[in-house]
Amino acid sequence: MTRNLSRRSTLALGAGLAAVSALPGAAFGQAAKRLRMTWWGGTERAKRTQDALQVYQKKNPGVQIDTETVGWGDYWTKLATQVAGGNAPDVIQMDYRYIFEYARRRSLKPLDEFMPNPLDIADFGAANIDGGRVDGKVFGVSMGVNSTCIFHNRTVLERLKINPPDLTTTWPQFAEIATAIAKAEGRRGFFGSTNAGFNEPALEVWVRQRGKALYTDEGKLAFARDDIAEWFDYWDQMRQKGGAVVGEIQALNRQTTETDMLSMGRAAITFAHSNQLVAWQAINKDKLGMTAIPGAKPGQYYKPSMLLSVSATTPQGQEAARIVNFISTDPDAGAVLGVERGVPPSKRMRDALLPKVDELGRAQIEYISAIANNVSKLPPPPPKGAGEIEQLLKRVYETVSLGTAKVPDAATTFMTEAQKALERA
Numbered sequence: 001m002t003r004n005l006s007r008r009s010t011l012a013l014g015a016g017l018a019a020v021s022a023l024p025g026a027a028f029g030q031a032a033k034r035l036r037m038t039w040w041g042g043t044e045r046a047k048r049t050q051d052a053l054q055v056y057q058k059k060n061p062g063v064q065i066d067t068e069t070v071g072w073g074d075y076w077t078k079l080a081t082q083v084a085g086g087n088a089p090d091v092i093q094m095d096y097r098y099i100f101e102y103a104r105r106r107s108l109k110p111l112d113e114f115m116p117n118p119l120d121i122a123d124f125g126a127a128n129i130d131g132g133r134v135d136g137k138v139f140g141v142s143m144g145v146n147s148t149c150i151f152h153n154r155t156v157l158e159r160l161k162i163n164p165p166d167l168t169t170t171w172p173q174f175a176e177i178a179t180a181i182a183k184a185e186g187r188r189g190f191f192g193s194t195n196a197g198f199n200e201p202a203l204e205v206w207v208r209q210r211g212k213a214l215y216t217d218e219g220k221l222a223f224a225r226d227d228i229a230e231w232f233d234y235w236d237q238m239r240q241k242g243g244a245v246v247g248e249i250q251a252l253n254r255q256t257t258e259t260d261m262l263s264m265g266r267a268a269i270t271f272a273h274s275n276q277l278v279a280w281q282a283i284n285k286d287k288l289g290m291t292a293i294p295g296a297k298p299g300q301y302y303k304p305s306m307l308l309s310v311s312a313t314t315p316q317g318q319e320a321a322r323i324v325n326f327i328s329t330d331p332d333a334g335a336v337l338g339v340e341r342g343v344p345p346s347k348r349m350r351d352a353l354l355p356k357v358d359e360l361g362r363a364q365i366e367y368i369s370a371i372a373n374n375v376s377k378l379p380p381p382p383p384k385g386a387g388e389i390e391q392l393l394k395r396v397y398e399t400v401s402l403g404t405a406k407v408p409d410a411a412t413t414f415m416t417e418a419q420k421a422l423e424r425a
Contacts, residue, residue, distance in 0.1 A: 032062040033319050039068075039093035039306075040075035042257050044282045045340055052336040056326050063319065065091075071256060076387070083107045088311040090320045094140045096131065096304050100381045103134040109310045110137040114321035121329060121346065128345035131304040131378065140307030141328050144342020145368055146275040147300045147375065148201045148293050153268045155286035160184040165269070167292050167370060171206075171234065174294040179243035181268045193269040194253075194261040195244040195401055197235035198394040202271045202293060206231055208376065209299035219383030219425075221418060229411035232400050236407055247401030257283060274367050275305040275342035278360050290367055298376045302368070305342030339364045385425030389418045 039049060046069045053065045068089060070078055076098065082088045083102070094102065102108050111119055111132075121129060121141055132140030152164045162181055165174055178192030196202045204214050206227075213222040238244040245261050253259050257279050262270035272280065274290060281288050293300060308327060310320040327333050331352035334344055339361045344350045350365075357365065396414045399405035405413070 033316055034064045034066065035091065035314070035316050035320060035323065036066045036068065036089035037091040037093075037323065038070075038075075038079065038089040040070060040072045042071075042279050044279045045069075048337050048340055052327060052333045053323075055332050055336060056323060059326075059332075060322075065323065073255060083311075086313060088313055090311055090314040090316055091323050092309045092311060093143075094307045094309040096307065097382050097386065099132065099140050099307060099309065100134050101384060102309070103137075103139040107312055108139045109312045109314065109317055109320075110139060111141065111310060111321060111324075112138050114318065118318065118322045119325045121325075123329075123347040124345040125347075127302075127378075128304070132307045132309075140304070140309045141324050142304040142307055142345045143328060144275050144305040144339065145302050145345050146273045146305040146342040146364075147302055147368065147371060148205055149272060149274045149290050149367065150293055151262060151270050151272050151277065151280055152289045152291070153262060153284075153286050154289040156185070156268045157181070157289075164289055165291055165294060167374065168296075169291075169294045170296050171294045175234070175238050175241075175243055178238060178269060179241050182242045185268075189249065189266060191245045191261075191267045192243045193238070193245070194267045194271060195235055195239055195247070195250045196271045197232055197244075197397040197401060198250075199271050200390045200393055201273070203228075203231055203393065204379075205293045205295060205299035207299075208301075208379075209295045209297040213379055215380065215383055215386065217380050219385075219422060221415070221422070225411050225415045228414055229407055232397060232407045232410055235397075236400050239401060247398060247403065250401055251398065262288075273303075273305065273342075274364050275340065277364055278338065278340040281360055290363055292367075292371050292374055298374045300371060301375050301378050303378065304345075343368050383422065383425065385421040388421040388425075392417050392421065 037053070039045065050067060053067065057063055057065060079092065088107065115138070116122060119141070124142065128142050128145065129138065131142050132138050150165060157164050160181060162177065162184060165177055169177070181192035182190065207213060207223040210227065212227065216222045235244055239246060245267055249266055250261065252264065253261060257263060257276070260270050261267035263280065263283055271293065277288065277290055308324045310317060310324065314320050327337070329346045329349055331349055334349040334353045335356065338353070339357065343365050344353060353361070392414065396410050400407055400410045
């Protein structure tokens, strides 16, 4: 059993809540050091992480790591509850969206005191280290480098003899490709592309290609009503032409790998992050391909796919830092984890991994290299209230995709409610 966990936290992952387990290692009750680690993700990530932690425990007898995993949708609510209750896991998978908030609330431990021993991340390079820095101190260690992307069903497109989008594809050309796929397939309920009008990462690329951003450094909206109106209209027009999934079907997406429109066989193209290729391919029988989000101008950026942080309240700070170092830099961990969380920022780990990497691993590494000319500066982290706005985007755009609201009205509603959300935060 995991220490200090409520009964609710021990319910099965299949019930939609946390999956909690104790990794094989020291006999129960005999571990000199016992820690907890938590992360979000699907079954592929869970297996790889469990296997890597087993390697660590074999190398470090007397250490036991209890694990908790849950989907993205429930992860942040659960973590906030644990932190507020003084029951935070020792090692926490953290996202760039939230690290500033958790660090400034003193919920995370600064890691500088553990550098360079036991935490030696010098070979990450300054940019990748800075991705986990808050107010001058390091609070998170990058687990992988990724960027937004689109996945396409290679099997379907090759059968239809339609060339997939590539690094030169513009937004108008993307709409033409998606519509052509739907017409060529001619199957009821199948569309060229997922309807990404609700997809915040794709929207962010769209506004950055216009020289704007989602948020200013001060945490205000950095784009105008016309930008969101044109975004809604782009996807609404594609939906009406049959190129994008209709609202009734798109509503089935629960923002999981399994319910994504590509995985459900409803679309040939979806929007994702490059590190997700492993998980997507694991549940899709057809071969998948990957390329950049459309647009002639740079709008994407290199982002820490996720970070590892240490709880401010852990009594095992030194051991937690050793675990973070192992997962982030040790070739033995890299051999198990692969690139499921993104391309390792550690040169040592990456060099050891390259000769062993499979087709999916090579695709990610090659993609990160290929978009070098299409990336721009990492934006500031989203402000408080951004999570509410992400849900607002989905809710408001659904009124457009379901035909219950016109684009101009939906755009006005979104801007009004988004500004209120930032004011409340």
